Amino acid sequence: MQSVQHNTMQKERILILDEKNIDWKLQRMAYQIWERNSNEQSIILIGIENGGKAVAESLAERLRKISPLSVELISLKINKKQVLQNDDVKMSTSLTGRAVVVVDDVTNSGKTLTYALKPLLAYEPSSLMVAVLVDRQHKSFPVSPxxxxxxxxxxxxEHIEVECNADGSMQAYLM
Structure with missing residues (x-):
């Protein structure tokens, strides 16, 4: 593992997943999504801004290459400070009767995923799955990817940070 000193935070960052490892894991995740949705003709990936959106974009690109699924990508912004505002989430497309996968970069307590899933249930998707690049397993909320x-x-x-670069590459650090 590579250790990097980050000057602005004075906190050590330890590289836990480099670009190559993340690429391999995202490809494996794409195959798992396809396998679990092989009976569907289309799927909707909802990426939680910011890191989840980048992971969802990568998964959508991969799914389009490896499967016959029609893949639609939506971005979802969650307000963690004013939770009740999340109930007003409006989707640009209908989720009713559709297979939906909510995507995030890291799960910590499960709080963000809980806030993301709650308003989506009102749209009555046929199935609702959660995919994350890195799972920390410190759940305070009953959500497991x-x-x-x-x-x-x-x-x-400790915290996990997924760094998303402009070229689409990613690295994950333990901090």
Whole structure:
């Protein structure tokens, strides 16, 4: 593992997933999504802004290459400070009777995913799955991802950051 000193935060960042490893994990996740939705003709990926959106974009591109699924990509912004505003989420496309996968970069407590899933249930999708690139397994909320790229055991004080670059490449760091 590569250790990087980050000057602005004075916190050590340890590289846990490089671009090559993330690429492999995203490809495996795309195959898992296709396998679990092989009876569908189309699928909707909803990426939670910001990191989840980047992961969803990569998964959508991969799914289009490896499967016959028609893939639609939607971005979802979650307001963690004013939770009740999340109930007013308006989708640009109908989710009713459709297969939906909510995508995020990292799960910590499960709070963000809970806030994302709650308003989506009102749209009555035929199925609703959760895919995350990195799962920390410190759940305070009863949400567990269906598809996980990488699982990391951390302390409560440590954090995982997925860095998304302009060229679409990503790296994950333990901080």
């Amino acid at each position: 269906d598809i996980v790229g990488h699982t990391v055991a951390t302390t409560l004080q």
